Amino acid sequence: xxxxxxxxxxxxxxxxxxxxxxxxxxxxxxxxxxxxxxxxxxxxxxxxxxxxxxxxxxxxxxxxxxxxxxxxxxxxxxxxxxxxxxxxxxxxxxxxxxxxxxxxxxxxxxxxxxxxxxxxxxxxxxxxxxxxxxxxxxxxxxxxxxxxxxxxxxxxxxxxxxxxxxxxxxxxxxxxxxxxxxxxxxxxxxxxxxxxxxxxxxxxxxxxxxxxxxxxxxxxxxxxxxxxxxxxxxxxxxxxxxxxxxxxxxxxxxxxxxxxxxxxxxxxxxxxxxxxxxxxxxxxxxxxxxxxxxxxxxxxxxxxxxxxxxxxxxxxxxxxxxxxxxxxxxxxxxxxxxxxxxxxxxxxxxxxxxxxxxxxxxxxxxxxxxxxxxxxxxxxxxxxxxxxxxxxxxxxxxxxxxxxx
Numbered sequence: 001x002x003x004x005x006x007x008x009x010x011x012x013x014x015x016x017x018x019x020x021x022x023x024x025x026x027x028x029x030x031x032x033x034x035x036x037x038x039x040x041x042x043x044x045x046x047x048x049x050x051x052x053x054x055x056x057x058x059x060x061x062x063x064x065x066x067x068x069x070x071x072x073x074x075x076x077x078x079x080x081x082x083x084x085x086x087x088x089x090x091x092x093x094x095x096x097x098x099x100x101x102x103x104x105x106x107x108x109x110x111x112x113x114x115x116x117x118x119x120x121x122x123x124x125x126x127x128x129x130x131x132x133x134x135x136x137x138x139x140x141x142x143x144x145x146x147x148x149x150x151x152x153x154x155x156x157x158x159x160x161x162x163x164x165x166x167x168x169x170x171x172x173x174x175x176x177x178x179x180x181x182x183x184x185x186x187x188x189x190x191x192x193x194x195x196x197x198x199x200x201x202x203x204x205x206x207x208x209x210x211x212x213x214x215x216x217x218x219x220x221x222x223x224x225x226x227x228x229x230x231x232x233x234x235x236x237x238x239x240x241x242x243x244x245x246x247x248x249x250x251x252x253x254x255x256x257x258x259x260x261x262x263x264x265x266x267x268x269x270x271x272x273x274x275x276x277x278x279x280x281x282x283x284x285x286x287x288x289x290x291x292x293x294x295x296x297x298x299x300x301x302x303x304x305x306x307x308x309x310x311x312x313x314x315x316x317x318x319x320x321x322x323x324x325x326x327x328x329x330x331x332x333x334x335x336x337x338x339x340x341x342x343x344x345x346x347x348x349x350x351x352x353x354x355x356x357x358x359x360x361x362x363x364x365x366x367x368x369x370x371x372x373x374x375x376x377x378x379x380x381x382x383x384x385x386x387x388x389x390x391x392x393x394x395x396x397x398x399x400x401x402x403x404x405x
Contacts, residue, residue: 014130015139017187019146021082024180025119026150026267035158036096037241039167043100047245051238051368053102057109058237058361062354064117069350072121073199073343078129081122082185088115090178097171120353121346124332126188129198133340137333141278144328148270150177151263159260200336200345215342216351221404222338224397226355228294228390229331234359235297235386236323238367240266242383243304243316246376262317269321270328277329286337287394287402289330294390296323301384305377338404359386 040050072078092108092115099105123143131139154177161169216222243262280289300319303312332349339348363383370379394401 014188014192017184019143021181021184022143022146023150024177024184026147026154035170037245047368048372051364053106053109054364055361056106057113058357060110061113061117062357062361064114065350065353065357066347068118069121069347072125072346076195078122078125078193079185079188079190081118083182085115085119086178086181090175093171093174097168121349124349125198125346126193129193129195132197136336137281138278140333141274141329144274145271148267148274151267155260155263159257163257199343200340201343215344216348219338221401224393224401226352228393229356230359231389232294232297232387233356234363235383237360237363239383241364242367242371262313265314265317266321269318270325273322273325274329277326281330281333286330286334289326291394293323293326294387294394297387298384301380304380
């Protein structure tokens with residue numbers, strides 16, 4: 001039974017709030033996102049310090065992803081975690097708008113990161129709880145398409161409002177999307193979420209099927225996936241904010257418009273690639289989908305090093321869309337598949353996010369200081385080269401991975 005057939009026996013009104021939540025939470029997850037860099041730059045911050053404060057947030061999010069996954073597995077109030085995360089993000093964005101002191105900005109980034117660490121596993125759990133394992137790949141593909149569409153709309157509005165009314169308007173928009181996310185998740189009936197299915201217990205099973213935490217360390221494909229993603233995000237994490245800073249310092253265009261365009265181009269491509277990834281995974285599994293995503297980063301870094309202008313924005317961000325769009329479907333889908341039946345799906349998602357987050361957390365600081373000392377061109381080349389390690393891991397362990405994928 002495919003997902004479309006599965007939903008004919010359910011109230012389709014459940015799916016629309018789910019997809020609406022994915023749409024609005026796109027801006028919620030990012031907070032002020034890449035706009036933070038140019039906002040702080042305008043208030044006298046240097047690229048190294050900007051990268052460092054982003055890394056503080058990344059480290060906090062990384063530390064909290066496994067506990068957040070465990071909490072999502074254990075709780076029957078999964079919607080509550082989305083509501084709390086939205087409130088955290090709204091308050092954190094307000095702090096940055098009111099003061100640009102280092103420690104206040106740092107605290108706001110830590111709060112945003114902690115909130116974000118709960119949103120992703122909560123969304124996966126809610127989706128699994130509604131459509132079960134059989135329908136997850138297809139529904140997750142649709143969720144990600146709505147998520148990327150939300151990023152397009154949010155970024156376009158942010159760029160326009162930032163240009164027309166100044167940066168504070170972007171913070172207000174992020175808060176609005178947070179409120180709409182809360183409304184959307186509350187429209188999903190709690191009884192529509194099967195708590196056993198949401199944590200990866202088979203429909204016939206019970207709580208006795210829950211595996212110990214050691215299952216995470218015994219699953220070799222899961223460990224390889226986490227390591228490959230860590231290397232990828234070590235290079236990828238700093239690419240977009242540094243690309244926006246390179247344009248802002250080069251005075252190539254209005255910085256808020258430029259940053260908005262980088263996001264819009266990438267997210268438009270992600271809408272398409274997330275749907276393609278869903279179909280590719282159904283036909284040939286996740287291995288090839290993830291290999292393509294890893295290959296995209298070295299090419300992106302090479303192009304970014306030569307073109308950080310309104311011309312280079314198109315190929316650079318299209319490649320970002322390919323990599324991120326494919327991973328947004330393949331990673332949660334593969335983790336849910338690998339840990340199906342263990343009852344540890346969401347802590348597994350958290351574990352992968354933690355290792356992945358280690359790379360993403362270190363990336364802004366490494367990239368920011370490299371850019372300050374070596375210039376943007378060399379930095380983009382180095383950042384792109386980190387994904388070569390991901391490609392090698394994926395090929396070396398291809399036999400094991402293909403069997404699992």
